Amino acid sequence: VVCYNVLIDGFSKRGETNEAVRIWDRMFEDHCVPSLVTYNSMLNCLYKEGMFDRATEIWHRMVRNGCEPDAFTYSTMIHWLCKQGKVSDAAAIWSLMLKSNCKPDLVAYNALINGFCKDGMVDEGLQVWRMMVEMGCPPSVVTYNVLIKGLCNADKVSHAIDLWQGMGSNGSKPDVITFGILVEGLCKKGYISKAFEVWNEMQNVGCVPNVVAYCSMINGLCKEGRLQEASIIWQQMADRGCKPNAQTYNSLINGLCKESRVSEALKIFQHMTEDCIPTVVTYNTLINGLCVLKRVGEAGRLL
RNA sequence: ACUGCUAACGAGGUAC
Secondary structure (H helix, E strand, O other): OHHHHHHHHHHHHOOOHHHHHHHHHHHHHOOOOOOHHHHHHHHHHHHHOOOHHHHHHHHHHHHHOOOOOOHHHHHHHHHHHHHOOOHHHHHHHHHHHHHOOOOOOHHHHHHHHHHHHHOOOHHHHHHHHHHHHHOOOOOOHHHHHHHHHHHHHOOOHHHHHHHHHHOHHHOOOOOHHHHHHHHHHHHHOOOHHHHHHHHHHHHHOOOOOOHHHHHHHHHHHHHOOOHHHHHHHHHHHHHOOOOOOHHHHHHHHHHHHHOOOHHHHHHHHHHHHHHOOOOHHHHHHHHHHHHHOOOHHHHHHHO
16 A cells, blocks of 8 residues: 555655546555555645545545544645635535544644635634634644734734744744744835844844745845845845845845846846746846836847 | 645736
């Protein structure tokens, strides 16, 4: 079984759904009995692709064969339903789980909370968070990251900060993702100096920014037209041996374009081609920047 | 080491 499981999940992860299904069929031809992991992997594979009808067949087979769904089963379904905007279906699966013998675990809670938050239902997310505490399931840093992101997106930045500051007394330590989310959220609301406070606090507690965190800070500054400060952060990133990736370059290039400093942007672009591969976003950003300045000819030459 | 949860970039769209 394990071999089949590995193959199914491997194909599923590479997006080769048809191959995964072929292995599943093959498994029966070989008279091998699927395990709980097999069912879970198949459900994951089909839900990811939105193939709910086929998935339901698998679910029924699972039940028919007396294989009890576990927390993996439920959180997989909840996760993909939410990702596809079917939050109320996810909530239905959640109730199904509550009625079953399977108690929700940390990941299941997080998946549901994330679903609510991403759909703009932060209050529901917070309610689930309180519920998990009552049920004796301690929230993790992922739980907080999801909620903080949700609160920022809902323009409840100060509530997000409260949550961040309460993490310690709830047994969670903010990580680089937490700080990145806060920096991004604060910048987007225009609270740059608060973002800098958080940025410094991150270093004070010994959390080392990664390329994503740098990107959030740089992008936030660029969006506010604060390129001077952005380039200082960029320099620090380089000095600390953190290699910028395409997305980081794109943020800076976009910042320069938006300030009509397209020539500088092109210079950065030259530099970029030496240590990473420009993406379609890079070209769109530059072309747009050039076109806005009526430098259409140069824009054409980029193609 | 068989399966499930979290963060960053462009453009477009946002008339009534």
